[in-house]
Amino acid sequence: MKSIMSNTSIIEDIKLGGMKRQQAIATIYQDNQLKNQVIAFVKRNSGSADEGIDIFHEGIIALDDNVRKDKYRGDGNIQGYLFSTCRFLWLNKLKRNKKMVYTDENTTLDQIEEETPESLSLADEQKAILNDLLGRIGDKCQKILELWKLSYSMEEIAEEVGLGNAGIARRQRYNCYQKLLAIIDQAPELKNILK
Numbered sequence: 001m002k003s004i005m006s007n008t009s010i011i012e013d014i015k016l017g018g019m020k021r022q023q024a025i026a027t028i029y030q031d032n033q034l035k036n037q038v039i040a041f042v043k044r045n046s047g048s049a050d051e052g053i054d055i056f057h058e059g060i061i062a063l064d065d066n067v068r069k070d071k072y073r074g075d076g077n078i079q080g081y082l083f084s085t086c087r088f089l090w091l092n093k094l095k096r097n098k099k100m101v102y103t104d105e106n107t108t109l110d111q112i113e114e115e116t117p118e119s120l121s122l123a124d125e126q127k128a129i130l131n132d133l134l135g136r137i138g139d140k141c142q143k144i145l146e147l148w149k150l151s152y153s154m155e156e157i158a159e160e161v162g163l164g165n166a167g168i169a170r171r172q173r174y175n176c177y178q179k180l181l182a183i184i185d186q187a188p189e190l191k192n193i194l195k
Contacts (some may be wrong), residue, residue, distance in 0.1 A: 007078045014067040016187045021064075022178065028060055033077050038086045046094060050166055051155055055093075057174065059086035064181075093151060136183055141176035148173050 011114065013024035029035075039052030047055075062085050066072040072081060134142045140161060147157045154166035154173075163169045 004100075005194070010078055011067050011072070014064055021185070022062075022181065024058065025060060025064055028063070028078075028082065031079065034083060037083060040088050041083075041087060041160075047090065051090075053170065055086045055090045057170070058089050061177065062089070097152070132140060133180060133183055137176060138181045141172075141179060144169070144173050144176050 004117065010024045010028065013020040015021075035053070035056050038056045039049050041048060042052035042055055050061065059082050063072065063078070063082050066085075072078075124142055134145060137145075144157055147160055152160070154169045157173070158166050158169035161172075163172060
């Protein structure tokens with residue numbers, strides 16, 4: 001996979017926070033080759049193109065979180081890491097939804113769960129802080145992000161929140177997440193607690 005930006009630069013910019021972090025995330029998001037590979041993987045495994053885009057977004061969010069928590073230190077290729085993260089997220093979603101049982105000769109779903117590149121669980125204190133932060137981004141954004149966390153499809157989110165279509169819901173979800181990141185960046189004392 002061709003890198004748009006060096007691993008070191010992306011990691012440093014994400015850790016810096018603020019505009020540098022947002023630009024690094026935008027750069028990753030614009031890697032169409034990687035995005036297309038994730039979409040192709042999801043489509044080959046009982047998903048749609050829209051679900052592939054959603055998983056790509058979730059993978060970027062997980063990568064951002066892992067870099068800030070020093071769970072990803074830049075060893076290896078960032079595109080490969082992000083693809084593996086997206087692969088895990090999709091297979092885990094399939095397992096939860098029981099849409100299919102995916103296995104290959106080297107990996108089973110149970111093994112994937114143990115080898116997850118990130119931990120998505122938060123301590124109670126972190127959850128309380130996150131709920132407070134979600135309250136600051138507005139009711140509509142809060143609802144969008146909560147529905148997304150509960151694995152609602154973009155079509156379902158659009159219908160629940162009163163948006164025109166899944167594409168608009170996807171853009172709104174991305175914008176709401178960026179708002180949340182901006183609030184966290186403006187409160188340095190929260191960064192250490194959320195790490």
